[in-house]
Amino acid sequence: MLGEAVRIAVDAMGGDRAPQDVVSGCLAALDAYPDVRILLVGRPEAVEPCLAGRDDERLRLVPAREVVGMDESPAQALRKKKDSSIAVCAGLLRKGDVSAVVSAGNTGAVVAAAMFAARLLPGVHRPGIAVTFPTTEERPVVLCDAGANIHCKPDHYAQYAIMAAAYAEDVLGVARPRVALLNIGTEEGKGGSGLRAVREHLEAVSARGLFRFVGAVEANHVFEGEADVVVCDGFTGNMVLKAAEGASRAVVEYLAAFAARGDHDDRARQALTEALERLQTFTHYAEYGGAPLLGIDGCAIIAHGRSDARALQNAVRVARDFALRRVNEHIATRIGAAQDEAVET
Amino acid sequence: MLGEAVRIAVDAMGGDRAPQDVVSGCLAALDAYPDVRILLVGRPEAVEPCLAGRDDERLRLVPAREVVGMDESPAQALRKKKDSSIAVCAGLLRKGDVSAVVSAGNTGAVVAAAMFAARLLPGVHRPGIAVTFPTTEERPVVLCDAGANIHCKPDHYAQYAIMAAAYAEDVLGVARPRVALLNIGTEEGKGGSGLRAVREHLEAVSARGLFRFVGAVEANHVFEGEADVVVCDGFTGNMVLKAAEGASRAVVEYLAAFAARGDHDDRARQALTEALERLQTFTHYAEYGGAPLLGIDGCAIIAHGRSDARALQNAVRVARDFALRRVNEHIATRIGAAQDEAVET
Numbered sequence: 001m002l003g004e005a006v007r008i009a010v011d012a013m014g015g016d017r018a019p020q021d022v023v024s025g026c027l028a029a030l031d032a033y034p035d036v037r038i039l040l041v042g043r044p045e046a047v048e049p050c051l052a053g054r055d056d057e058r059l060r061l062v063p064a065r066e067v068v069g070m071d072e073s074p075a076q077a078l079r080k081k082k083d084s085s086i087a088v089c090a091g092l093l094r095k096g097d098v099s100a101v102v103s104a105g106n107t108g109a110v111v112a113a114a115m116f117a118a119r120l121l122p123g124v125h126r127p128g129i130a131v132t133f134p135t136t137e138e139r140p141v142v143l144c145d146a147g148a149n150i151h152c153k154p155d156h157y158a159q160y161a162i163m164a165a166a167y168a169e170d171v172l173g174v175a176r177p178r179v180a181l182l183n184i185g186t187e188e189g190k191g192g193s194g195l196r197a198v199r200e201h202l203e204a205v206s207a208r209g210l211f212r213f214v215g216a217v218e219a220n221h222v223f224e225g226e227a228d229v230v231v232c233d234g235f236t237g238n239m240v241l242k243a244a245e246g247a248s249r250a251v252v253e254y255l256a257a258f259a260a261r262g263d264h265d266d267r268a269r270q271a272l273t274e275a276l277e278r279l280q281t282f283t284h285y286a287e288y289g290g291a292p293l294l295g296i297d298g299c300a301i302i303a304h305g306r307s308d309a310r311a312l313q314n315a316v317r318v319a320r321d322f323a324l325r326r327v328n329e330h331i332a333t334r335i336g337a338a339q340d341e342a343v344e345t
Numbered sequence: 346m347l348g349e350a351v352r353i354a355v356d357a358m359g360g361d362r363a364p365q366d367v368v369s370g371c372l373a374a375l376d377a378y379p380d381v382r383i384l385l386v387g388r389p390e391a392v393e394p395c396l397a398g399r400d401d402e403r404l405r406l407v408p409a410r411e412v413v414g415m416d417e418s419p420a421q422a423l424r425k426k427k428d429s430s431i432a433v434c435a436g437l438l439r440k441g442d443v444s445a446v447v448s449a450g451n452t453g454a455v456v457a458a459a460m461f462a463a464r465l466l467p468g469v470h471r472p473g474i475a476v477t478f479p480t481t482e483e484r485p486v487v488l489c490d491a492g493a494n495i496h497c498k499p500d501h502y503a504q505y506a507i508m509a510a511a512y513a514e515d516v517l518g519v520a521r522p523r524v525a526l527l528n529i530g531t532e533e534g535k536g537g538s539g540l541r542a543v544r545e546h547l548e549a550v551s552a553r554g555l556f557r558f559v560g561a562v563e564a565n566h567v568f569e570g571e572a573d574v575v576v577c578d579g580f581t582g583n584m585v586l587k588a589a590e591g592a593s594r595a596v597v598e599y600l601a602a603f604a605a606r607g608d609h610d611d612r613a614r615q616a617l618t619e620a621l622e623r624l625q626t627f628t629h630y631a632e633y634g635g636a637p638l639l640g641i642d643g644c645a646i647i648a649h650g651r652s653d654a655r656a657l658q659n660a661v662r663v664a665r666d667f668a669l670r671r672v673n674e675h676i677a678t679r680i681g682a683a684q685d686e687a688v689e690t
Contacts, residue, residue: 073532108530136598147529150537184492184583185453187418191580192495219584220591235536236584238529239564243585244592246565251596253481254627258620268616275603275617282599 005035006323008316009098012042012050013067013085014105015307022104023050025312029320030058032313036320039098042085043067064088067105070305074108078116086110090117093298100299100319102290104307111148114293114300121328123335126152127295128160128234129302130167131241134282137225142168143182144231146291147238154201157181158210160231161202162334163294165211168228170325171292171318176212180227182236183216190216202231210338219243252279289314292322294331299323350380351668353661354443357387357395358412358430359450360652367449368395370657374665375403377658381665384443387430388412409433412450415650419453423461431455435462438643445644445664447635449652455645456493456638463643466673468680471497472640473505473579474647475512476586479627482570487513488527489576491636492583499546502526503555505576506547507679508639510556513573515670516637516663521557525572527581528561535561547576555683564588597624634659637667639676644668 010026012019019042026038040047041062048061066084068077078087089101090113101117103110107129115127128145135141144164149156161179168177181199183191199216206213217226219240232240259272289311290303299322303315322328355371357364364387371383385392386407393406411429413422423432434446435458446462448455452474460472473490480486489509494501506524513519526544528536544561551558562571564585577585604617634656635648644667648660667673 133592134595134599136595150529182584184495184580184587219587220594222588223591223595235529236581239527239581239584240588242529242564243567243588246568247478247589247593248596249565250479250481250568251593251624251627254479255600255620255624258623264616265612267610267612271609271613272616272620275600275620278603279596279600282596 004324005037006100006320007037007039007098008100008102008319009039009041009062009089009092010312010316011085011089011101011103011105011110012040012047013064014103014110015303015305016070017306017308018104019047020050021307021309022312023047024309025307026059026316027051027054028309028313029316030056033317033320035324036316038316039092041088041092062088062092068109070106072106072109074106074112077106077109078112086113090114093117093300099323100301102301102303102312102315102319104303104305104312104315107147107302107305110300110302111293114296114298118296118298118300120295121297121332121335123332123339124159124163124295126156126159127293128163129237129291130164130294131237131291132172133223133244135223135225139174139225139228140172141222141225141227142172142229143222143237143240144229144294145234145237146241147234148293149234151235152233154198157198157231158201158205158338159295159335161205161211161213161229162338163331164229164231166327166330166334167292167294167322170327170330171321174228177228178214179206179211179229179231180214180217182219182222182230182232182240184218186216186218205338208338210334252276255279289316289318292318297328299328349669350382351445351665352382352384352443353445353447353664354384354386354407354434354437355657355661356430356434356446356448356450357385357392358409359448359455360648360650361415362651362653363449364392365395366652366654367657368392369654370652371404371661372396372399373654373658374661375401378662378665380669381661383661384437386433386437407433407437413454415451417451417454419451419457422451422454423457431458435459438462438645444668445646447646447648447657447660447664449635449648449650449657449660452492452647452650455647459638459641459643459645463641463645465640466642466677466680468677468684469504469508469640471501471504472638473508474582474636475509475639476582476636477517478568478589480568480570484519484570484573485517486567486570486572487517487574488567488582488585489574489639490579490582491586492579493638494579496580497578499543502543502576503546503550503683504640504680506550506556506558506574507683508676509574509576511672511675511679512637512639515672515675516666519573522573523559524551524556524574524576525559525562527564527567527575527577527585529563531561531563550683553683555679597621600624634661634663637663642673644673
């Protein structure tokens with residue numbers, strides 16, 4: 001009716017607020033996006049009560065008996081729990097029953113399952129997790145890789161630049177994204193010989209018009225809107241992601257403690273509560289809806305473990321946009337163009 | 346009169362708010378700590394007007410004609426600007442005229458000048474910058490190294506653990522500090538073979554009673570009070586420091602924009618303004634007063650470039666406590682004990 005439908009498998013058991021918030025987020029997504037079909041994967045006895053009697057032909061429950069815990073070792077968990085919600089979601093992706101998977105569960109397990117289920121796009125060496133942060137400017141910033149690939153060679157960074165720039169353009173609507181290399185300083189020699197080689201490679205690929213490289217940024221600049229895409233190895237990206245989360249959560253908790261003090265009058269308390277709610281939204285990254293694993297021939301969206309219903313709804317939206325706007329075709333074309341002239345590094 | 350006096354050289358020209366806030370911070374420190382003597386180093390024509398006519402026998406102005414810019418290359422700047430305030434401060438330390446140096450200027454230049462001015466303590470392989478953060482718990486956390494030493498061997502981490510634990514005990518008053526290794530996960534195999542070797546080495550040195558190792562923490566846990574001392578290489582530590590700063594600054598700016606909206610009544614605006622001031626204090630780390638460069642035979646305190654008068658006063662206090670409480674003797678004893686049995690790694 002409304003053009004192409006997008007089929008998305010959602011891990012109903014993943015995340016701190018599963019299954020209720022996951023299910024609520026899916027129901028809201030069905031209302032908001034008429035072209036979405038959702039396969040809700042999890043233990044029927046846990047998921048069904050969350051549906052509140054909703055009967056929608058665009059929603060199907062797919063049973064999975066097991067759940068991968070947030071702190072389980074991903075490799076072991078996937079080996080032992082063949083019928084976990086994450087494994088079943090990945091299976092649906094592998095069989096082509098869905099074009100995207102969304103999970104707020106164990107990140108390592110989602111990445112491993114998605115990589116098992118979907119091949120890499122032609123020419124891609126390593127997948128990368130692209131996390132979107134708010135900045136002090138109007139537009140968000142995409143950081144890639146946030147933890148899929150700990151040690152990176154120069155060409156991995158260049159591919160992250162290509163892939164994350166395509167994502168920023170197609171899904172976040174950023175025109176001609178400025179790509180920067182994360183470093184501990186902006187001068188040429190910073191970060192040692194390894195990062196110097198990375199910088200030179202990024203400059204060379206950028207010169208061929210495959211993305212717009214603007215030099216190095218430091219980790220604080222990531223949040224100041226100095227670039228639209230920031231590339232780094234997965235170890236560093238994971239550190240930046242978690243440090244940013246931990247520090248901003250500490251700030252919000254500090255404000256919450258202040259707001260909870262008994263000596264505010266009603267107007268003051270109301271203003272502080274509103275401020276707190278806004279900050280929580282700002283720092284929960286809920287508006288950005290999760291991080292795609294870029295580079296696979298499919299779409300896997302890793303939602304935050306703390307995702308609430310709105311975050312989950314947004315993750316479904318990102319999965320939908322990723323599929324409808326053909327981000328992977330865009331990526332494959334550019335990776336191919338880069339390879340035509342590339343020297344393997 | 347009041348026992349031993351501590352002589353401290355303060356870089357009057359360093360930092361975004363120099364010289365006025367630096368001078369004001371020094372004057373406040375002289376009022377607060379009767380045992381402190383300050384040598385204020387900088388351009389006399391810039392510094393003198395900031396003194397507001399204060400004449401104190403415990404304060405002396407030491408002229409330095411040049412200033413190292415915040416964004417200058419440290420090595421080049423120190424080579425060219427022999428009469429910069431940072432170089433003159435370091436010269437006073439080298440000659441033994443002062444027992445500590447405080448600067449809110451170019452961090453790289455302060456580190457390089459301090460390492461040139463003071464030898465390493467016996468047995469120390471590499472100095473490390475120890476940064477103190479607030480946490481969501483009552484007590485702060487010390488992260489070392491925050492950027493002095495980009496690539497680290499296992500024994501460098503163990504020495505950071507020893508040095509930062511001594512600092513946490515002696516200056517921050519933390520009894521039996523819990524030392525953790527920063528990693529991207531808490532399981533044994535995380536972070537690759539390099540960090541596995543580091544972990545094993547930390548466990549071995551900890552088993553000999555030289556500090557209390559509690560395992561790995563992720564970057565978000567740093568801000569949740571899960572450890573008192575967190576060790577990492579300088580590249581990673583610098584990323585975590587700057588990501589935390591950038592993210593918390595983004596949160597505070599977001600709140601400031603909300604507070605500045607025109608539709609709050611007086612009580613609401615007053616509450617929001619107070620909340621904002623408290624958050625700025627919390628996130629500026631002013632209370633913690635700057636980061637010592639641990640491992641040198643002397644004391645260099647790197648204050649934040651944004652330091653205001655209070656932060657500067659606190660940096661002077663940290664320098665004073667560092668000297669009076671003989672942190673370096675404590676460090677040297679433990680490093681010696683570690684070396685007695687150590688296998689060079």
